[in-house]
Amino acid sequence: MGVQVTDKPKILVLFAHPYPHLSRVNRAMVDAVADLPHITFHDLYETYPDFHIDVKREQALLLSHDVVVMQHPFYWYSCPSLLKEWMDAVLEYGWAYGTGGDALQGKELVQAISTGGPDEAYRNDGYNGITMAELLRPFERSAALCGMTYGTPLLLQGVRMKKQLEVEAHAQIYRSWLEAYPHPRNCVGCDAPDVPEQDR
Amino acid sequence: MDGLLLNAVIYLAAAVIAVPIAKRLGLGSVLGYLIAGAIVGPWVLKLITDVEAILHFSEFGVVLLLFVIGLELNPRRLWQMRWPILGLGGGQVVGCTLALTALGYLLGWPWQVALAAGLGLSLSSTAIALQPLTERNLLGTPGGRSAFSILLFQDIAVIPMLALLPLLAFAPVNDAQSEGWIGAAKAVAAIAIIIFGGRYLTRPLFRIIAETGLREIFTATALLIVMGIALMMQLAGLSMALGAFLAGVLLAESEYRHELESDIEPFKGLLLGLFFTAVGMSVDFGLLVSKPGTVIGLVVALLALKGTVLFIIARVARMPMSQTALFTFLLAQGGEFAFVLFGAAAGVGIMSQETEALLTVVVALSMATAPLLVVINDKLVEPRFVQIDDRPHDTPEDEGNPVIVAGFGRFGQIVVRLLYANRIGVTVLDHDPEIIDTLRQFDFKVFYGDATRLDLLEAAGAAKAKVLVVAVDTQEASLALVDLAKQHFPNLKIVARARDLPHAMELMNREVPVIERETFRSALAVGEQTLRALGQTAYAARQKTLTFKQHNEELLLQLHAHWDDEIGTRITLQRQARARLQQNLEADEKAQENARGLGWD
Numbered sequence: 001m002g003v004q005v006t007d008k009p010k011i012l013v014l015f016a017h018p019y020p021h022l023s024r025v026n027r028a029m030v031d032a033v034a035d036l037p038h039i040t041f042h043d044l045y046e047t048y049p050d051f052h053i054d055v056k057r058e059q060a061l062l063l064s065h066d067v068v069v070m071q072h073p074f075y076w077y078s079c080p081s082l083l084k085e086w087m088d089a090v091l092e093y094g095w096a097y098g099t100g101g102d103a104l105q106g107k108e109l110v111q112a113i114s115t116g117g118p119d120e121a122y123r124n125d126g127y128n129g130i131t132m133a134e135l136l137r138p139f140e141r142s143a144a145l146c147g148m149t150y151g152t153p154l155l156l157q158g159v160r161m162k163k164q165l166e167v168e169a170h171a172q173i174y175r176s177w178l179e180a181y182p183h184p185r186n187c188v189g190c191d192a193p194d195v196p197e198q199d200r
Numbered sequence: 201m202d203g204l205l206l207n208a209v210i211y212l213a214a215a216v217i218a219v220p221i222a223k224r225l226g227l228g229s230v231l232g233y234l235i236a237g238a239i240v241g242p243w244v245l246k247l248i249t250d251v252e253a254i255l256h257f258s259e260f261g262v263v264l265l266l267f268v269i270g271l272e273l274n275p276r277r278l279w280q281m282r283w284p285i286l287g288l289g290g291g292q293v294v295g296c297t298l299a300l301t302a303l304g305y306l307l308g309w310p311w312q313v314a315l316a317a318g319l320g321l322s323l324s325s326t327a328i329a330l331q332p333l334t335e336r337n338l339l340g341t342p343g344g345r346s347a348f349s350i351l352l353f354q355d356i357a358v359i360p361m362l363a364l365l366p367l368l369a370f371a372p373v374n375d376a377q378s379e380g381w382i383g384a385a386k387a388v389a390a391i392a393i394i395i396f397g398g399r400y401l402t403r404p405l406f407r408i409i410a411e412t413g414l415r416e417i418f419t420a421t422a423l424l425i426v427m428g429i430a431l432m433m434q435l436a437g438l439s440m441a442l443g444a445f446l447a448g449v450l451l452a453e454s455e456y457r458h459e460l461e462s463d464i465e466p467f468k469g470l471l472l473g474l475f476f477t478a479v480g481m482s483v484d485f486g487l488l489v490s491k492p493g494t495v496i497g498l499v500v501a502l503l504a505l506k507g508t509v510l511f512i513i514a515r516v517a518r519m520p521m522s523q524t525a526l527f528t529f530l531l532a533q534g535g536e537f538a539f540v541l542f543g544a545a546a547g548v549g550i551m552s553q554e555t556e557a558l559l560t561v562v563v564a565l566s567m568a569t570a571p572l573l574v575v576i577n578d579k580l581v582e583p584r585f586v587q588i589d590d591r592p593h594d595t596p597e598d599e600g601n602p603v604i605v606a607g608f609g610r611f612g613q614i615v616v617r618l619l620y621a622n623r624i625g626v627t628v629l630d631h632d633p634e635i636i637d638t639l640r641q642f643d644f645k646v647f648y649g650d651a652t653r654l655d656l657l658e659a660a661g662a663a664k665a666k667v668l669v670v671a672v673d674t675q676e677a678s679l680a681l682v683d684l685a686k687q688h689f690p691n692l693k694i695v696a697r698a699r700d701l702p703h704a705m706e707l708m709n710r711e712v713p714v715i716e717r718e719t720f721r722s723a724l725a726v727g728e729q730t731l732r733a734l735g736q737t738a739y740a741a742r743q744k745t746l747t748f749k750q751h752n753e754e755l756l757l758q759l760h761a762h763w764d765d766e767i768g769t770r771i772t773l774q775r776q777a778r779a780r781l782q783q784n785l786e787a788d789e790k791a792q793e794n795a796r797g798l799g800w801d
Binding site: 022 | 736737738739740741801
């Protein structure tokens with residue numbers, strides 16, 4: 001048993017939500033996974049309310065984990081601005097990508113996202129006219145540039161319509177989803193081409 | 201009643217006219233009162249003639265002054281000061297008495313007269329000396345503390361002096377001895393009552409009074425206690441001021457201290473003003489006209505002798521040269537207790553009426569010179585002494601640094617360290633030699649000098665620098681520097697530290713482009729941390745703080761536009777602003793709650 005526990009990948013949850021006190025879904029999700037032994041929960045808005053990110057500390061955190069979960073609501077078809085700032089600041093040239101930038105090689109990036117719009121909207125024939133996979137391409141490509149695998153995102157869509165029971169059920173799914181790591185490789189970006197060495 | 205009203209109008213009018221003029225002329229308020237007194241007194245306009253009564257009544261200002269000072273010194277601090285009080289005070293009183301007695305003896309007075317005069321003249325005026333010290337916030341400096349110690353010792357020394365006088369009398373006064381014993385017993389009893397009452401009775405009394413919620417009764421109680429103590433001390437033949445001081449010390453640790461202070465303050469101010477006015481009136485200009493040589497000669501001799509003794513004491517006590525001057529000038533005059541002592545000496549027949557009148561004029565005139573000497577010290581002596589004392593102003597080398605920082609206290613230091621860390625060349629000016637020496641050890645390049653001097657600014661490279669950071673401690677120096685820089689170096693961008701709101705307003709009047717209120721941001725940070733401590737998320741607390749900050753900065757602009765309006769308008773404005781802020785914050789909260797439905801989940 002003990003051996004199995006150490007075999008578990010270490011998971012870093014990067015939680016990005018500017019108003020968690022107004023949230024239903026994301027808060028339930030956080031509450032559901034907070035006590036898992038192999039995860040490190042990291043609340044970005046709580047840690048960096050003035051958007052000044054401690055790059056060295058974040059890089060050290062990344063190095064000591066195997067899986068990076070970005071948990072956030074989907075806003076303006078992307079992540080909250082602090083998470084983008086985190087990517088801009090922490091994933092430095094020469095560290096995460098570029099010449100000598102191989103610190104994150106072989107680690108996994110995955111997202112746990114809630115969207116306001118229902119899943120039907122994120123189809124080619126839906127009102128957005130575009131799929132989640134396409135919208136998440138910037139994250140998937142970022143992972144690839146860092147030599148990371150990009151896992152299948154965990155989505156909860158149409159959150160406004162969800163009943164409390166569904167929200168709680170989703171939070172439990174999130175928990176088992178994290179507990180089940182390492183996941184088999186059937187991910188969105190797995191068949192995407194690797195970035196050629198000279199372009200990294 | 202008419203007479204009282206008339207007198208009050210005369211005093212108030214004299215003060216209201218003379219004091220602002222004197223202040224504007226840079227002479228200080230004390231001299232203003234003295235001049236006002238001299239003008240309305242029996243020798244010029246003859247509006248007031250009963251000087252004795254006024255002087256006696258207004259001595260109460262000194263009593264209240266000492267009460268307030270006592271409130272700021274608790275017994276522990278007083279105990280810590282016991283050696284300065286005994287050493288400096290004892291040295292001053294003994295030294296001055298000996299020197300002055302010798303002078304009187306040389307003038308041909310009998311030794312008893314000379315000694316009585318010497319004792320009286322060795323005392324200085326607590327009121328006159330403390331006013332400039334408190335006005336300039338110098339009581340905390342070594343010079344200020346020493347001066348205070350000496351004044352305190354003098355107040356205590358008056359008691360044995362008064363007891364000693366009858367013994368000097370040529371013919372022993374009847375029952376001198378038994379009177380002395382009774383007097384001593386009375387004195388001990390009075391002080392015991394004050395200590396016991398101050399410790400055990402006043403606090404419960406104030407609690408009962410405070411519970412009534414009647415503010416004027418609280419004030420009345422405070423005045424009653426001080427006046428009661430003064431009366432008791434007088435009956436016991438002790439210094440009223442000393443009793444009030446003791447009472448103040450005993451109440452210094454009570455929870456009512458600040459309330460007492462603010463209640464007594466206006467009475468103290470007015471009565472002290474009246475006291476100075478009375479001193480001005482009591483100058484016997486008749487004697488000055490009939491014997492100008494003698495009077496002026498004695499005044500000069502008194503100031504010179506006392507000044508010399510004080511100077512020696514200051515040197516022995518290793519006081520910095522720059523403070524020695526003020527210390528010497530402040531204490532060199534005669535004091536109000538001299539009037540009491542001379543009166544007593546005349547009463548027991550040691551002194552003739554003529555001698556008493558002569559010495560009284562001398563003391564009064566010397567008191568009038570004290571504020572003048574302070575002005576002279578400020579304008580002429582101290583600037584020079586500061587240089588002799590420590591070092592000449594440095595001539596900063598113009599190294600072509602883009603930034604000049606004036607003021608390297610706890611504020612300027614942070615600014616400079618931030619710039620240094622980013623390898624930006626900074627020329628630093630400060631006028632505190634201690635700070636400079638410490639910081640030079642840490643390889644900071646700091647130049648000694650007064651930044652409000654044009655030549656120093658020029659030497660520091662103000663003509664070529666880009667930014668001037670005004671981080672000096674006082675509003676006065678800050679504004680003087682801003683004016684100077686704007687006039688001579690219009691290309692220099694000014695970044696200024698504002699001590700408080702009025703200072704910020706003055707800087708805004710001068711169109712300083714960057715003004716930072718020194719406590720504003722740190723107070724915001726504390727507020728933000730408090731919101732977080734209450735369980736709000738860091739980001740929400742941050743946003744609320746920034747909203748408040750933005751609002752407050754807008755309010756600052758509005759306030760500035762109305763700064764010269766009546767206070768009432770400003771209060772209304774602030775009230776409206778507060779209501780608006782409330783609405784803004786609530787609207788903000790609603791916006792966030794709406795966001796929940798729109799996607800933040």
